[in-house]
Amino acid sequence: MTTMVLSGNEACVEGALRSGVRFFAGYPITPSSEIAEEMARRLPALGGKFIQMEDELASMAAVVGASLAGLKAMTATSGPGFSLMQENIGMAVMLEAPCVVVNVQRAGPSTGWATWPAQGDVMAARWGTHGDHPAIVLTPWSVKESFELTVRAVNLAERLRTPVILLSDAIIGRLREKVDLPPSVPVVDRPRPAMAPDHYRPYAGGPDGVPPMADFGTGYRWYATTTTHNERGYPVGVDAAAAEGLLKRLHSKIHDHQDEVVLTEGRWLEDSEVVVVAYGSVARSALAAVKQARSRGLKAGLLRLVTLWPFPSQLISQVAQRIRGLLVAEMNMGQMVEKVREASCGASEVWSVARFNGQYLMPEQILDKLEEVRRAWR
Amino acid sequence: MKLKEVSKEELYRCSYGCAGCASVLALRLTLKVLGENSVFVVPAGCISTVSAYYPQAPFFVPMTVMAFAATAAALSGISAGFKRRGREDIHVVGFAGDGGTADIGIQALSGAIDCGYKFIYICYDNEAYMNTGIQRSGLTPYGATTTTTPGRCFENRPKKDMLRIVADHGIPYAATACISYPLDFMRKVEKASKINGPTYIQVLVPCPTGWGFAPDRAIELGRMAVESGMWNLLEFENGEFHTTYTPRHKRPVAEYFEAQTRFRQLSPEQVEAIQREIDSRGAPGSS
Numbered sequence A: 001m002t003t004m005v006l007s008g009n010e011a012c013v014e015g016a017l018r019s020g021v022r023f024f025a026g027y028p029i030t031p032s033s034e035i036a037e038e039m040a041r042r043l044p045a046l047g048g049k050f051i052q053m054e055d056e057l058a059s060m061a062a063v064v065g066a067s068l069a070g071l072k073a074m075t076a077t078s079g080p081g082f083s084l085m086q087e088n089i090g091m092a093v094m095l096e097a098p099c100v101v102v103n104v105q106r107a108g109p110s111t112g113w114a115t116w117p118a119q120g121d122v123m124a125a126r127w128g129t130h131g132d133h134p135a136i137v138l139t140p141w142s143v144k145e146s147f148e149l150t151v152r153a154v155n156l157a158e159r160l161r162t163p164v165i166l167l168s169d170a171i172i173g174r175l176r177e178k179v180d181l182p183p184s185v186p187v188v189d190r191p192r193p194a195m196a197p198d199h200y201r202p203y204a205g206g207p208d209g210v211p212p213m214a215d216f217g218t219g220y221r222w223y224a225t226t227t228t229h230n231e232r233g234y235p236v237g238v239d240a241a242a243a244e245g246l247l248k249r250l251h252s253k254i255h256d257h258q259d260e261v262v263l264t265e266g267r268w269l270e271d272s273e274v275v276v277v278a279y280g281s282v283a284r285s286a287l288a289a290v291k292q293a294r295s296r297g298l299k300a301g302l303l304r305l306v307t308l309w310p311f312p313s314q315l316i317s318q319v320a321q322r323i324r325g326l327l328v329a330e331m332n333m334g335q336m337v338e339k340v341r342e343a344s345c346g347a348s349e350v351w352s353v354a355r356f357n358g359q360y361l362m363p364e365q366i367l368d369k370l371e372e373v374r375r376a377w378r
Numbered sequence B: 001m002k003l004k005e006v007s008k009e010e011l012y013r014c015s016y017g018c019a020g021c022a023s024v025l026a027l028r029l030t031l032k033v034l035g036e037n038s039v040f041v042v043p044a045g046c047i048s049t050v051s052a053y054y055p056q057a058p059f060f061v062p063m064t065v066m067a068f069a070a071t072a073a074a075l076s077g078i079s080a081g082f083k084r085r086g087r088e089d090i091h092v093v094g095f096a097g098d099g100g101t102a103d104i105g106i107q108a109l110s111g112a113i114d115c116g117y118k119f120i121y122i123c124y125d126n127e128a129y130m131n132t133g134i135q136r137s138g139l140t141p142y143g144a145t146t147t148t149t150p151g152r153c154f155e156n157r158p159k160k161d162m163l164r165i166v167a168d169h170g171i172p173y174a175a176t177a178c179i180s181y182p183l184d185f186m187r188k189v190e191k192a193s194k195i196n197g198p199t200y201i202q203v204l205v206p207c208p209t210g211w212g213f214a215p216d217r218a219i220e221l222g223r224m225a226v227e228s229g230m231w232n233l234l235e236f237e238n239g240e241f242h243t244t245y246t247p248r249h250k251r252p253v254a255e256y257f258e259a260q261t262r263f264r265q266l267s268p269e270q271v272e273a274i275q276r277e278i279d280s281r282g283a284p285g286s287s
């Protein structure tokens, strides 16, 4: 175990390098630039490659390219850059090219407030690229978790052959905390073909829905195509069943592995009347607020979403049936609250406390809201 | 244009630029030439940042902060709109950094020159992405360190020759300038403003923060850049390149490098190689 004081952005680099990322393509943007700068410093010594691209569209394309070439690949950006990456994130989904995209969220929309935090991209992370597509989105609440979730993101990307988005924010990215780094981390490599090139079907899912991936340049000739394709990688033409099969497999390979993908953390869930649902940096405030509320005799709990997408609907629904109210705390105009409302399906009340002025959502504000809920229930 | 003809009116003033910022100065001088009948498109970068802190509003003409990639495309839109409204008398000006021009913005610039609407595109070239903390751009010169090309890891790539790139589009007028030669720069802006089509001016603006020199030396640094041959004052007109200023005394490039911190990691051999490359250069525009 080594103990270090790192920022969230640095922890992200540490996690990526230890889980085998050897390619980074990126473009400067506040508050994510330190990730690129740190990668530029450290990758060459590890035999890896850092490229500063001409923009984010190119960064994401280069990441997909490096992934096809067999490297574990990553990029990092924020707001406007995340928008520019969206088409190529969709490409990575369709090509099934493993890769990690870190979005250190800042206040938007557009250029917005570059140095101020927000959680305004939770829906963009889910639906930013067009078409029906699955998404894995993880969101850390500490520097330590920035490290751990980056490792997890890289491993999930490889294991399930999909882009994984790590949704950090300006607070977590720049926060410095003490972290104990383990001597080693679990490292997962993408499945590679065992069959001879002649028998390789690049998009045949196999039992767990994840096709083996042949690195370009290893004798396997295959189409890595963004066009709707059949198991051989050829365009489906008029074969509607093949098109439907592809979309279903792209989704099911992730949804069938929910136990590996969907992470949450609950505190006092068994013994609560009201549960605060929070994620990322705001969950820190939420925990402080819940502790204070309990000391005032309010039966409050915390449900922290570590994975935002796939959304833990089932868990929310179970919790909602046991309690009286859910309070969703977030730094946006209320994005996840709608999803929580949908999952609770009327079983409990759903309240919202939201802040979207570039200021951190403080424990006092969440506590005030909890008191407001208590008054309403009197 | 003569010194006494330069307007005393300040249409850009009181910005949040660093002390000694030459980018801000380039904008001030541009507005002295063009006057208040101008509209500006500015992408993300130092200028949009240092001009956008309330209550300071340094632009005394309308301006829009555009998406980083899109300056020149927006110029086409505004210019086409003015044409439709019969207001071609208004100067439509883009003012973008080197990253915003030569990297993320180059596609929009290429497209806009091809579209052919009347605009003046000014690239204020401080040779890196300064606003986000000094990262390398396509216009960072060979040998300069940045935060993404730290120390000896500088990119083994030359500075992109944007003048040639825009010239090869068949642009009616393009020029390079340097803030240390203000009349030359302003004369080029004036010339561009009289051309009925797309124009491009790239002005070298030494940046104390990013290059590593004292804030009172920006003009001196610009002069050294030109006198050492690291930067040339050129024009492209009627399909031909010509030099608008040739320094009387040539300066060794080593002097220019020593005056700032970003070239510190270069070995004497590397400096010599750069000097040889400069000495062997032919006439402007020749390959």
Ligand SMILES: Cc1ncc(C[n+]2csc(CCOP(=O)(O)OP(=O)(O)O)c2C)c(N)n1
Pocket (backbone or CB within 6 Å): A027, A028, A029, A030, A056, A080, A081, A084, A111, B023, B044, B045, B046, B047, B068, B069, B096, B097, B098, B099, B100, B101, B126, B128, B129, B130, B131, B132, B137
């Ligand atoms: C799409 C997008 N990517 C990245 C950024 C972040 N960004 C803002 S300003 C800037 C640097 C601008 O550099 P340059 O164009 O050279 O101008 P300078 O800052 O040097 O004036 C960057 C990378 C952004 N605003 N939008």
Ligand code: SF4
Pocket (backbone or CB within 6 Å): B016, B017, B018, B019, B020, B021, B022, B023, B024, B046, B050, B126, B130, B131, B207, B208, B209, B210
């Ligand atoms: S960093 Fe350089 S270009 Fe930007 S405001 Fe400061 S001096 Fe001007």
